Amino acid sequence: MGLRERTRQAVKVDIAATAMRLFLEQGFDATTMEQIAAEAEVSRRSLFRYFESKEDIALGDIAERGVRVQEVLAGRPDSEGPWEALRAALDVLATEMEFTPEWAARITAMFHETPSLRARQVEKQLRWTGQLVPEVERRLGVPPGSAGDPRAAAIVTSALACLNAAVDAWTTGGGKRSVFELYDEAVAAIRA
Structure with missing residues (x-):
C-alpha cells in the first residue's frame, strides 16, 4: 500500500473514531454529518468522499x-x-x-x-x-x-x-x- 492509500486509510479511521464518539455521546440520530466533519476537521465534501452516510460510518x-x-x-x-x-x-x-x-x-x-x-x-x-x-x-x-x-x-x-x-x-x-x-x-x- 502506497503513502497516499495509507494516508487515506488513516483519515478514514480517524473520521470513523470521531463519529463513533459523537454517536455514543449524543445518540446516532442526533449527530449530523456536519458535526462529524467539524469534529474530524475535514470538509463536509471530503467526509462524503470517505463515507456515503452516517450508517456507513457506524457500520464500518x-x-x-x-x-x-x-x-x-x-x-x-x-x-x-x-x-x-x-x-x-x-x-x-x-x-x-x-x-x-x-x-x-x-x-x-x-x-x-x-x-x-x-x-x-x-x-x-x-x-x-x-x-x-x-x-x-x-x-x-x-x-x-x-x-x-x-x-x-x-x-x-x-x-x-x-x-x-x-x-x-x-x-x-x-x-x-x-x-x-x-x-x-x-x-x-x-x-x-
Whole structure:
C-alpha cells in the first residue's frame, strides 16, 4: 500500500473514531454529518468522499469482515464439516476486532436502538451469504453453479441468524456471557 492509500486509510479511521464518539455521546440520530466533519476537521465534501452516510460510518467495515470470514473459511481443513468450518471462520470476528467489551456493548446497543442502522447492517450481512455459500457448497459436494440445492444457503443463513441472535442475547444480557458461547447454543438449538 502506497503513502497516499495509507494516508487515506488513516483519515478514514480517524473520521470513523470521531463519529463513533459523537454517536455514543449524543445518540446516532442526533449527530449530523456536519458535526462529524467539524469534529474530524475535514470538509463536509471530503467526509462524503470517505463515507456515503452516517450508517456507513457506524457500520464500518462489515463488508470487509465478510471477506475476511470467507478467506478463513476457505482455508479451513477439508475434513471439517460446513458447520464446524463456519464456526471456526466466524472466530476471526472476535480475534481481529479491537474493542473493549464495554465499548462493544455500547455500540451494539446503539445498533439495536436505531432502525436505520439495523436495516443497513442486515443489507451488508446479506452480502456475506453470497460470499460464504460457494465454500459451503464445495464442502457439501455440490457442483459449482448447480441450481436447486438449498442446503448451503440454508446453512449459511442459519449460521448468520444464530450469530445475530447471539449478539442480541449478549446485548440484552449486559455482555456477561461470550457471544460465541451464545452462538454455539443457538446453533445447537437449530441442529437439534
